[in-house]
Amino acid sequence: MKYPYESVVINEEVPMLLLMTSVRYVAMHWHDRIEFLFVVKGKIQVLVGSEEYSLKENDLLLINSNEVHGVEASEDNRVLLLQIPISFIKKWHQNIEVESFHCQSFIESEQGMFNYIRLLMIRLMLTLRKKELGYEIKIHSLLLDIVYHLISKFRVSNHKQINRNNSKDMERLTRITNFIQMNYMHPITLNEIAENEGLTVPYLSRYFQQRMGQPFVKYLNGIRLEQAVKYLLETNWPVIQIAMESGFSSLNTFHKLFKDTFHTTPYQFRKNQQKTLNNSLKNEVKGIESYEYTEEDDFNELEKYIQRLEIIN
Structure with a gap:
């Protein structure tokens, strides 16, 4: 397990950063990407600006581009992390740089629209993992589906602003x-x-x-x-x-x-x-220098997770 995960390069074929990782400590930072944190196991603490969130299993949090944030955890965890570059979204939604989104599943009782994001994130990870013929096309399709859902369901209205640095x-x-x-x-x-x-x-x-x-x-x-x-x-x-x-x-x-x-x-x-580490079979992610993550069991758990979400939806 290597840090920081922010150093990973996003390429044109797979225009995103997607990891199943165990987070211990990531210092405060920012980037020009929209980030989703989906806690699959355990608990993490996320600081966004001056706000602190305690995320537990099944919680989903979105961090807007250029929002200062950091993560720490004192116990074992598994987090599905997705970052989508603003430059990718801008090809289809030119106003993305001035848009803000509010997606915090842990403050809502109705989980339908959050489950759809969870489902798409897991499908992205499994698609990236399996790398079947034409998988790049499927990844673009899933990413655009997430972006559409984000704009239609989680866009912040004009009267409510999210604090971001200029x-x-x-x-x-x-x-x-x-x-x-x-x-x-x-x-x-x-x-x-x-x-x-x-x-x-x-x-x-x-x-x-x-x-x-x-x-x-x-x-x-x-x-x-x-x-x-x-x-x-x-x-x-x-x-x-x-x-x-x-x-x-x-x-x-x-x-x-x-x-x-x-x-x-x-x-x-x-x-x-x-x-x-000694008890786990580690797999190196190709194209991501010096970063190792997750066990085979994690992907088995994701397969089960996606079945449950598909039944709900």
Whole structure:
């Protein structure tokens, strides 16, 4: 299991990102894609701006393009994740860049329109998995069906706006977050970034909180924590080396933040993940560099899931 899943390249033949994955920690970020998170197993916490959502099995959440969001989980989970590029939708719906959508299954009692999205997402995954003759055509068909359903059922009306950053904010936030991601292993201060941006420290502190939905220090520690999780999964380095390489000032600071987030120690986290990997048959996704995901059993479960949804619908 490799992170971040956001690094995956979307190609022309399959114009989407679709993964069945187990999420542990993904720091706050944004992209020009509409994203669906469908929890198949377990629970995850999703932060969208300043809003936090606790998603459990069967919950479906849409994240609009350029909405700042992050994900974390303290228990085993399986999430079906779909990202559709705005550039793909724009070919058929030119106003997509100014549209917003509201799709949160966990706040609605009637699940019919959400079940249809769930059904299409699972069909997409099974189609991509089987890769039968002409599967690219089927994927385009299913994607367009999702887009149509999205526009007809989940479009936000003019009187209700979803808070998203504008292009100027995106440029500034991109500079700031790129700087943090390139220098997280070193001491970074708000003073340093404020000087780079020609802003006062108080203004930058408020600006970052408003646009990213969390304080600068929390975001910085989130980036460091994300790197630490990668090191725990991908190396056999001692925990103290991982803490230092990830930019934490001390082992105690790293331990406290890790335990507060995942409710376990770094050592036990690594041990549990290694045990899971040793007991699972992993399959590498072709075309996605260095990313491994899911077990064969997951696809058997999806086959059963789709049968239940088809009966309901």
